[in-house]
Amino acid sequence: MPAGAEYPPGESLVAAAEADVALADLLEDPVGMVPEVITTEITAATAQHDSRSHSHARRLLTFGSALLSCLCAGSIMLFALYAPQFQTHLGYTQVQVNVLSILGEAGMYLTTPVVGISADVFGSGVLSLIAAFFYASAYSLAAWSYAASLPFPCMMLSFLFIGCGTACMYFGSITVCAKTFASNRGLALGLPITAYGLSSLWLSQVVAWFFTDRESGEVAVSRLFGFFAVFLAVVALLAAAGFQLGYRPELEAQSALxxxxxxxxxxxxxxxxxxxxxxxxxxxxxxxxxxxxxxxxxxxxxTRTRMVLDFVSDYTAWVFALGLFTTTGPGEMFLNNMGSIIRSIGTPGPSAPTNVAVIAFSSVTMRIAAGVASDQLAARHRSRMGLLLFFAAFLGLGHFMVGFGGAQIAHGRWFWVVSAILGAGYGAVFTLAPAVVSLVWGAERFGTNWGVLFVFPAIGAIVYELLYAAIYDAHSADARLCLGLECYRATFLVTGMSCIVAFLAWLCVWRISWNLRGVFV
Incomplete structure (x- = not known):
C-alpha cells in the first residue's frame, strides 16, 4: 500500500507486524533480500573483472618476453668487431669473411616466410625453443671452429644457423606483439623493434669491456662465441616460458572459433x-x-597466391624494390665490413666497438624520429615520400664521404660521423619503407607484400658485399690484409651512386605513377 495511505480497520496492526518482520529479516540477512538476478550480475561482473586482470597480467608477461628477446637478439650485428681476426687468426680471405656474413644474412632474411608460417601455426613459444637450439649449437660450433681451426664449411654452417636463430627470436617476438596488441599495434611493434636496435649497442659494450684485450684491441673470439652460446640459449628458453605462460593469441583465436x-x-x-x-x-x-x-x-x-601475383605484376612494386636494393644493400655491406675498413686506416685508428655503438644509437634514434615525423607529415596532409627521399640522399652523402677519403682524415678521428650518417639513414629507410608499402598497396596485403620486398635487402647485401670483397682482395698485397683508401674507394663510389639511383627511382614512381593514380603516400 502506498506510503501515507490509511489501512482499513482491523488491518493496521497486521500490516505493522509484517513490516517489522521484513525489517528484521533485512537487518539479519541483507544479501538474501537482494533479488537473485542482481546477485548473479554482481558475481558475473566480479568474475569478468578478475578475468580481465588475469588477461592483462598475461599480456604484460608476453610483452616483457618479447622485449627481452629483441633486446638480446642482435648478436649477429657485432660481426664487424671480430671479422678481421678471421683473416689474421684463421687466414681467411676477404671473400671468405664476406661469405660468412652473407650466410648469416641469408639465414636471417630468406627464412622469414617459413618462420612467419611457423609463428602463426605453432606460436612464438615454439620459435623461441628453436632459437635456443640454433644459438647453442651454432655458437658452440663457431667457438670450436675458431679455436681448433676447423675447415671453413664448419664456420659457414655456424653462421647460417646464427642467422636462423636470430630470425626465430626476432620474428616470433614481433608476430606475438602484433597479435596481442592489435589496438595499439604501432607502439607494440615500435618498442620491440627499437629494443632489437639497442641490442647491438649494449652487446658491443659487453664485448669491449669483457672480451677485448686492452693492449692489442683484439677480441677473444672463442670465449665470446662460448658466452653467446650459453647466454642466448638461456634468454630464448626464458622467452619461450614467458610466451607459453603469457597471453597466447594462437590459442585465443582457436577458442574464439x-x-x-x-x-x-x-x-x-x-x-x-x-x-x-x-x-x-x-x-x-x-x-x-x-x-x-x-x-x-x-x-x-x-587468395594468397593471387595477392602475390597481383603485387608482382605491378611495375611500381619493382621500382620500389629497386630502391630498397640500392639503399639497404650498401647499408648492410658497411655494417658487416666496418671492421676491415677501420683496419685499413692503420694505427692509431678509430675504435670498432665505439663505432658499432654509434651506428646502433643513431639507427635506433632515427627509427623513432622518422616514424613520428612521418605521422606528423601525414596529419598535415604532406607526403611521407619526401622524407624517404631525404634519407636516400642522406645515405648517398655518407657513402661518398667514405669513397672520397673522409674516413681517412686524421687517422679516422671523424669516422664516427660516417657511422652516424649511415646508421641513421639505414634505420630511417627500414622504418619508412613498410609504412609506404601499407599505404600504397593496402594494409590487408601488408604481410604478403612486405614479405616479398623483404628479400631485396638480403640480395642487395650479397651483391654489394661480394663487390667489396673482390675490390678489397684485388688491392691486398698478401691476399689477406689491405691498407689504404684504395681498398674500398671504388666500392663506396659505387654505393653512393646506388643511393642516387634509389632517389631517382622513388621520385619517379611517386611523382609520375602514384600521383597520377591519385595515391596519397
Whole structure:
C-alpha cells in the first residue's frame, strides 16, 4: 500500500507486524533480500573483472618476453668487431669473411616466410625453443671452429644457423606483439623493434669491456662465441616460458572459433590511398553466426597466391624494390665490413666497438624520429615520400664521404660521423619503407607484400658485399690484409651512386605513377 495511505480497520496492526518482520529479516540477512538476478550480475561482473586482470597480467608477461628477446637478439650485428681476426687468426680471405656474413644474412632474411608460417601455426613459444637450439649449437660450433681451426664449411654452417636463430627470436617476438596488441599495434611493434636496435649497442659494450684485450684491441673470439652460446640459449628458453605462460593469441583465436558461415564481402577502403592493382575489387572473408543474414553476395576470395601475383605484376612494386636494393644493400655491406675498413686506416685508428655503438644509437634514434615525423607529415596532409627521399640522399652523402677519403682524415678521428650518417639513414629507410608499402598497396596485403620486398635487402647485401670483397682482395698485397683508401674507394663510389639511383627511382614512381593514380603516400 502506498506510503501515507490509511489501512482499513482491523488491518493496521497486521500490516505493522509484517513490516517489522521484513525489517528484521533485512537487518539479519541483507544479501538474501537482494533479488537473485542482481546477485548473479554482481558475481558475473566480479568474475569478468578478475578475468580481465588475469588477461592483462598475461599480456604484460608476453610483452616483457618479447622485449627481452629483441633486446638480446642482435648478436649477429657485432660481426664487424671480430671479422678481421678471421683473416689474421684463421687466414681467411676477404671473400671468405664476406661469405660468412652473407650466410648469416641469408639465414636471417630468406627464412622469414617459413618462420612467419611457423609463428602463426605453432606460436612464438615454439620459435623461441628453436632459437635456443640454433644459438647453442651454432655458437658452440663457431667457438670450436675458431679455436681448433676447423675447415671453413664448419664456420659457414655456424653462421647460417646464427642467422636462423636470430630470425626465430626476432620474428616470433614481433608476430606475438602484433597479435596481442592489435589496438595499439604501432607502439607494440615500435618498442620491440627499437629494443632489437639497442641490442647491438649494449652487446658491443659487453664485448669491449669483457672480451677485448686492452693492449692489442683484439677480441677473444672463442670465449665470446662460448658466452653467446650459453647466454642466448638461456634468454630464448626464458622467452619461450614467458610466451607459453603469457597471453597466447594462437590459442585465443582457436577458442574464439564457432560454427560460422563464410561470407565474402567487398572491401570498403578507408585508407588515405586507393588500391593500385587493377581488376576485380578485392574481397575479404567475413563470418556470420548461424542464423544471421548474409549482407552481400558471395564473390571469389582473394587468395594468397593471387595477392602475390597481383603485387608482382605491378611495375611500381619493382621500382620500389629497386630502391630498397640500392639503399639497404650498401647499408648492410658497411655494417658487416666496418671492421676491415677501420683496419685499413692503420694505427692509431678509430675504435670498432665505439663505432658499432654509434651506428646502433643513431639507427635506433632515427627509427623513432622518422616514424613520428612521418605521422606528423601525414596529419598535415604532406607526403611521407619526401622524407624517404631525404634519407636516400642522406645515405648517398655518407657513402661518398667514405669513397672520397673522409674516413681517412686524421687517422679516422671523424669516422664516427660516417657511422652516424649511415646508421641513421639505414634505420630511417627500414622504418619508412613498410609504412609506404601499407599505404600504397593496402594494409590487408601488408604481410604478403612486405614479405616479398623483404628479400631485396638480403640480395642487395650479397651483391654489394661480394663487390667489396673482390675490390678489397684485388688491392691486398698478401691476399689477406689491405691498407689504404684504395681498398674500398671504388666500392663506396659505387654505393653512393646506388643511393642516387634509389632517389631517382622513388621520385619517379611517386611523382609520375602514384600521383597520377591519385595515391596519397
Amino acid at each position: 564457432r560454427p560460422k558461415k563464410a561470407v565474402h564481402t567487398k572491401r570498403v577502403s578507408t585508407d588515405e590511398s586507393a588500391q593500385l592493382l587493377n581488376g576485380d575489387e578485392p574481397v575479404i572473408e567475413a563470418f556470420v553466426e548461424d542464423g544471421e543474414e548474409e549482407v552481400e553476395e558471395i564473390t571469389s576470395p582473394l
